[in-house]
Amino acid sequence: MTDAQFIPENYSKNLDSGAFTWSSPSNIALVKYWGKRDPQMPENPSISFTLNDCKTTTTLRFLKKIEEDEFSVRVFLDGSEVPDFKPKILTFFKRIEAYLPFLKDYHFRIETSNTFPHSSGIASSASGMSALALCLMSIEKALSPNISEELFIKKASFLARLGSGSACRSIEGDLVVWGKHEAIQGSSDLYGIKYPYEVHENFKNYHDTILLVDKGEKQVSSTVGHNLMHGHPFAAQRFQQAKDHISRLKGIFKSGDLNGFITLVEQEALTLHAMMMTSSPYFILMKPNTLKIINAIWAFREKTKVHVCFTLDAGANVHVLYPENDAEQVGEFIKNELVAYCQNGHYISDKIGFGAKLL
Template structure:
């Protein structure tokens, strides 16, 4: 499919409307880090969609008013976010031709702490895209619901790249790869559930809040730094190559190989930032302490606790939800919470 396949219906009838929707966040296993113009990924990625960490959004649209956007995050007006959304709406007018023909009031709130290492831009733009598709159905489809998840994912991507993966449950792929039929740079697709071993369908993700302040570098800047990174092309090719072993691992249920690949991907993302110009070290002392503790625990007790990281200091602790869970959870609470900034932890699980 091409961008033209998502062009909007120019026959519409506007009316005052209020819609609401929610969207979860996701955590990448093979990382997307580096992009081209129009939010095209430099390499394919695959993620787990979370269950409890969501953004809930309500959009009120008033037609025939001067185009404007007012945003409230947990009841507090956020003018910088409104400016960002205005720019986003201007960029997607060709796909939703009605979008600049009125004013918007957007109420949004997260079920998880801000700056928690959970991708609020993914869940946030995912929720907005779902609301926009609800409005589009009302204005151009006489209110009849559609299940155009592809277009919702396409629109979410243009707001935040990783947001396109949040439109689907389970394991989700974004970026063209020969290993996944129907995969695209323009929208995300579900990884075939028939190709996933049962062990990967019931996973927990506990996020240790090592640092609760703003990240030292935004994801936008981080992606931009890949343009001049001398190791970027090697990294992009590695991520592409990792899809074949990941596909094999997911079908076989080989947890040991899964752990090795997921942790390698996380550390590679941080290595890219350390080798950028300027260089950034996104981990904190607590991050390294947790990683070493996890490695020791796994070696001594032979239990499948492992980690992944986004572009920040906080640690996503992953483990199967099975008979070993109580022992792993006790270890996390007894031994790892001490490395968080304020004892903060977000307990989630994968949604299938």
């Protein structure tokens, strides 16, 4: 598909007011996307586990207005209005206006809440923007009831991407690919797709325990970090590595090779942070306790041979990944050894989920 195919024809229905509520999860990339070109297109393909409990619930209320000359939006987080969020939403609306021509027809009120700390490295922009995109698609579906389910999902992912790149991977689950890759049929830079190939039982019901090392705001935003890949001395090698890793993952997912999975996923996490540490200007988002957790996981895995590994997003928090069969033993390890490195002892136990839900 091309982006022009997401521009609608005339709507067949009228709508004066209403509200839609969607719950959409975050996701954790196994092969990372780092580096983008306009408009929100990835420099390399990525693949992620969709989470289940780390999610955003968004209600979008809308009321027809008389003047159609500008966007009208108010944003509320956990019941309180947050004017600081409004510029990001307005930027998003400008990007997607061609694909949703009704945006200037209504006053919008966005009411949103997360099950996890905002701006703590658990990709609240992914869950938040995907939930908002789905609410907007529900309005379009009400205006044009003949939209197919397939187009609804693809366009929601397409729109979410224009709000936050990784948001396009939160619409569905349990494994989602975003970015054109010759080995993944149907893959696209425009939207995420469900991973279309065989996945071994070893990777069903995978767990992700998120250790909250630092719940504060990141000192460098992901947008700034992505932009620093322009002219990065290792950018070309990194983009090729990501493509190679996705090719390798096909075989790993099919065979159930947990050791191969561990090696690849940890390489991806460390490469992501190596790109940050070698950009100009350079920066470090890991904290001392991030490294202590990584070393503790390595020591535990060496000692017990349990298939536990870590990954990182663009932040200090550690995602501890492990199969269902090892959940009890890893859970004890986390409580006995790793919680000490978490801010106020806080962590989130999550597992693979299957995408967003209309509430």
